[in-house]
Structures are given as C-alpha cells and as structure tokens.
Amino acid sequence: xxxxxxxxxxxxxxxxxxxxxxxxxxxxxxxxxxxxxxxxxxxxxxxxxxxxxxxxxxxxxxxxxxxxxxxxxxxxxxxxxxxxxxxxxxxxxxxxxxxxxxxxxxxxxxxxxxxxxxxxxxxxxxxxxxxxxxxxxxxxxxxx
Numbered sequence: 001x002x003x004x005x006x007x008x009x010x011x012x013x014x015x016x017x018x019x020x021x022x023x024x025x026x027x028x029x030x031x032x033x034x035x036x037x038x039x040x041x042x043x044x045x046x047x048x049x050x051x052x053x054x055x056x057x058x059x060x061x062x063x064x065x066x067x068x069x070x071x072x073x074x075x076x077x078x079x080x081x082x083x084x085x086x087x088x089x090x091x092x093x094x095x096x097x098x099x100x101x102x103x104x105x106x107x108x109x110x111x112x113x114x115x116x117x118x119x120x121x122x123x124x125x126x127x128x129x130x131x132x133x134x135x136x137x138x139x140x141x142x143x144x
Contacts, residue, residue, distance in 0.1 A: 021085055021086055021126060022126060023086050023140070024064070024077075024083050024138055025064055025078060025083030026039055027040070027066060027073060029073050029074065029076075029140065030072040030073060031072050031073045032072050033057065033059070033068050033072070036059060036066060040061055040064075043060055046060075047060075053069070054069065054074075054144045055069050055074045055144075056068075056069060063078060063079050063083060064078050064079075064082070064083045067141075074141065074142055074144075075140070076138075076139065076140040077138070078090075078091055078137060078138045079137045081093075083138075084138070088101060089101055089102070089128070090138070091135050091136060091137055091138055093135050095130050095133050095135060098128060098135055123142050123143040125140070125141065125142075126140050127139045127140075127141070
C-alpha cells in the first residue's frame with residue numbers, strides 16, 4: 001500500500017537553503033523546457049494536455065516526470081535513484097536514512113491518521129511518498 005508522505009524540511013535554510021533543495025536531478029522550478037532538454041536530453045515522451053492550463057506540458061524520462069507551463073517547470077516527480085535531491089535523498093532509500101540527512105529540520109506530523117510533514121517556500125514544497133518504509137517517489141511542486 002502506497003502512503004503519501006510529504007516530509008517537512010522546516011528549517012532547511014540552515015542546511016542548504018530551502019530554495020536550493022527544491023531541485024531534483026539538477027532540474028529547478030521555473031527552468032525552461034529547452035533548458036531541461038539541454039540538461040537531460042530528449043525526453044522519452046512529451047505530451048500536452050488540452051484540458052488544463054495548469055502545467056499542461058509533461059516531459060517524461062525513465063523514472064522522472066516534469067510538468068511545465070509557459071512560466072517553466074512547476075512540478076518534478078522522481079521514482080528513480082538517478083534523480084535525487086541536492087543533499088542526496090533518493091527514491092529507494094530508507095525513510096530513516098532520509099530523516100538522518102535532513103536531521104531535526106525535518107518535521108513529521110500526523111494528519112488524518114497518517115504521518116505527514118510540510119514545508120512551504122513561498123507556496124512550494126518537497127514531498128516524499130513512502131512505501132514499506134522506503135522512499136517510493138520524491139516530488140517538488142508549487143500551488144497553482
């Protein structure tokens with residue numbers, strides 16, 4: 001059973017700067033599509049949704065999905081250990097190891113009976129989905 005588990009990086013500024021940590025696989029929020037392709041190469045697929053204005057463009061790489069709009073990257077989702085956070089948190093790692101990386105700055109709370117944590121940096125956050133005590137996916141996204 002997959003449990004959504006956003007982990008808060010509350011005082012991450014002391015670690016490396018919250019904005020710096022809202023990066024996966026070297027891709028940052030706001031980065032242009034051409035810059036993403038320049039960094040990662042041609043995606044396995046590119047799709048455009050006709051039903052939404054919010055991040056209508058999706059670039060898909062094996063284990064990595066990137067949502068964009070005219071302002072650039074607005075969502076990153078990694079399910080591959082190839083695409084990690086700047087401090088080395090990766091899918092496949094044990095949750096306890098990720099907690100050690102972030103230390104006391106990480107806040108974990110019970111929300112609706114499930115452990116969750118949140119840190120917002122001007123409307124954006126870093127979230128970890130946990131499956132069987134291991135990180136299943138890492139997501140960086142912003143509120144629309």
